[in-house]
Amino acid sequence: MPDRRKNIVPNIDWFTISLYVFLVFIGWLNIYSAVYNPAHPHIFDTSQRYGKQIIWIFTAFLMAFLIMLTEASFFSVFSYILYGMVLLSLVAVIFIGRNVKGSHSWFHIGSISIQPAELGIFAINLGLAKYLSGDGITIKRAGVFMRALALIFIPMLAIVLQNETGVAVTYTAFVIVLYREGLSGNILLSILFTALLFIMALVVSKIILTGILVGIALIFFFMFTMRKTKDLFRTAAILILSVTILWGAGYGLKKLEPHQRDRIEVFLHPNLNKSKQGYNLNQAKIAIGSGSFWGKGYLEGTQTKFHFVPEQATDFIFCTLCEEWGFAGASVVLFLFVVLLIRLVILAERQRSAFSRIYGYGVASILFIHIAINAGMTLGLMPVIGIPLPFFSYGGSSLWAFTILLFIFLRLDADRLQVLK
């Protein structure tokens, strides 16, 4: 055993680990600033959030260490079991979970709260990787595709039922994994097209949009001579589907929960009613805007400090960063995130095992969607969805979730030379 450990240490990707530690540290500094309380300036004061975050960070490091000690094959072998356990808890929490602001997504064990939707995402990733890396599995087959979708959609549905739509949205990140594994690019495009259509439907008149769609269909029909009747039918089918989505969007919006509708309304009309739904977003924008190039300086933020920006230690932590460290600091952090994502893809691509590769893509995709949505919403580019910024946001549950997710992959990567398939 001793020489085995000796073997893997040089194979660990220390670059990624350094990035991880650095981001966690910067995140913690920001939490300290966001909740900075001159009455409790001591960084280890556990009555304050920055004190608690220290505990989360150390436990996260401990978990990372334990994961590195675990046999790599454990994750492959136990992936379905872990998937099953998480799915079970996702369903169980709907009935057992305490009602927190209308959602039933948290287990409360003593003073610790755990959100399985967040924490368990590594297991969903493992399950999906296991299935897609199976012998003779190719996503081109409709059955495989449907089963893979089911692996994603079932936990998503449970999370929606917990009233955590925001977290459920992050599961759509697996589309990138499916794409890498051979999913038709057309499907990726149609998803983008549908999303675009949905948003357009809320902004532009539906009648005009319908006209435009019919126009495009006609252009296709006449300009590119349709050789087969199949093409004609396909064009007609896409047109009908698009128009249905278009008219369904308005109806769907009406069916949404009021707070979800508000968020979409605010995103589409940023100046609407600044004091109510738009308040959070507007305050966040003010905080960012006031940061200028070099920022106001550490602990010198005014907007984030005096509670203008709500949830500034959790969902809106990016604001604190932008206000105090300015364009310079925020760009560096965004740059480091992109470096991390690309590094993860490089690592994934160097895996000999499909399981490790798919899992790695999952990690990159999940981190990507969190960063894109969280930073995007504070920048006013995305609707407000209450999900954390990886490694930055306050809270043990999310930090643990991302740490476990990441380090399982780093463990798999460290073992890449041992595995042939």
Add this chain to the structure above:
Amino acid sequence: MNGAYSERRIIVYVIFIAMGLAYILRLYYMQIIDDSYKLDASNEAFRHITQYPPRGCIFDRNRKLLVTNEAAYDIMVVPSQVTGIDTVSFCKDLNITRDDFIAGIKKAIALNTATHPSVFLKEVTPEIYASFEEKMYKYHGFSAEVRTIRRYPMKIAPHLLGYIGEVSKELCARNPKYKEGDYIGISGMEESYEGELGGTKGEKIMMMDAMNRVVGEYKNGKYSKPPDPGDNLTCTLDARLQAYGEKLMANKAGSIVAIEPSTGEILALVSSPEYDPNLLVGSVRARNYADLAEDSITIPLFNRALMAHYPPGSTFKPIEALIGQQEGTLTPNTTYFCPGAFIMGSNVHIACDSRHGSLQLEDAIAKSCNTYFCNVFVAMMNNRAYASTEEAFDSWRKYVVSFGFGTRLDIDLPSALRGNVPTSEHYDKTFGEGRWKPGTIAWLGIGQGELEVTPLQLANEAAIIANRGYFITPHVVKSIGDNKGPGKKYTIRHYAPVDEKYFGIVVDGMSDAVSGGTAAASQIPGIIMCGKTGTAQNPDGRDNSLFIAFAPKDTPKIAISVVVERGGWGADWAAPIASLMIEKYLTDTVKRTDLEQRMMAGNTIQYLIDEKTKPKVDKKSTSAALKHKKKRTG
């Protein structure tokens, strides 16, 4: 090994990098290009609290306090924080009604929203504030801001000192230095020295939280700016003399302007009727101002010393004597015969007070002979050196203007007027080009007709004669702050284009006027005063009584002009008042107490009131009236 779709990683890279780039661009836009968020940030988190500087005080030339500041308190309210207040005791403490309370809160909300502080009650006196302050801790949402209001301990010189008031909306829009609700000098020295007296506002930057509560001073006041107090001013006024002049002018309409000839410093500037400057201060200003403005008969707010226009009458004769000599059309020995009127052809008939017979220049000044000076003026107009009457007149006019007539004199007080010295164009228009003769305008020789002067210009005339040829622009500021003098323009000698040697005879004539001429009743024991009476025609009613003087004759310390509207003869009111002023200034104690009593008790303003309140019969232009009226000058 990596499956068939390895190249798809490129698309994934593109997605990741595109996100990063898009967000960095967005950050660049929000943090560097777009300014609107930065402004919003200062609005939301900071409250800029204006620190008002104390306004500079004004002292007289002997360091007696004329204007000072007194604390007043603006009661501020944040309507959203007003809860659980005992309104009965609150209203009692502030001496307001319940309706006032409700109206005040409503106004504050309308003005500044419920969560921002607004002025609830302005300029509460220290007495009322004292009882309110004790209980302020119980009145949630209320606070007090200290403001200063002006006090005038000596209650003198309201027109000269001026008053302050809230800055107008137009000025706020024009000058970013001012904000609505700020105070600014509106007249007098308060206006002309606003820059020095006003000081510079300071600012405290307080940090607010989202509930609009004060969290503390931003960076412990690192960016706050203390107010810079206004400079104190020492004015040239002699408060004692000013107060004495105001007493003498009681119940009279008119003015006194006294100047130190060697410096141009104004020693007294009385405009009567006057008012207590303390009336235009603090919360009572609006009401009192309206009352004062309502008096359209005696117009107490009107600064007669700088703005009233009078025909100078005989006080103008010394000027004619000086110009005539310089032009060579008059010598001390020039003799004219006075038959009791100046007559030229069939149209020109200007009466004299008596048949003076044959007389020379010195006597003519002392006795104020109209006939003599009409002749002096006509002789100037007929001067062979000029091609035409018009040219001669233009030359005469140039002289007159060089004595300060028809100009603002550039005094450091706002609203001084220029008076009127007619032009040849004016006569061309009135009579037709080339159709006016020296006789037509002969009344200019005795200071009548279109000629109009202000009391300040008359005092300046006296100063020029006292100085034998020059004046320093009259001014009211002696020093600014600790050691800054008045502007350079108040030290320059302006020479009249008349040689010094021609002044002697004029000074002698004026000395004679007091020692044995028209102003003989106004002699000051032990002091040789030179003076010239004036009884100026007034088309609307009784004559105006005028007098200019300086003393002592050889080393003049004071030059003065006095105008008593509707006072009648120059010797009746203006000359005695001027002599008392000079006596007071030079000796400090007035020995002629009977005269003093009589002057103080005298009431001439009644003539003005009667004239304005009784229905008018006829109202003709000055020149037309003069043509038909019997001329009479003192």
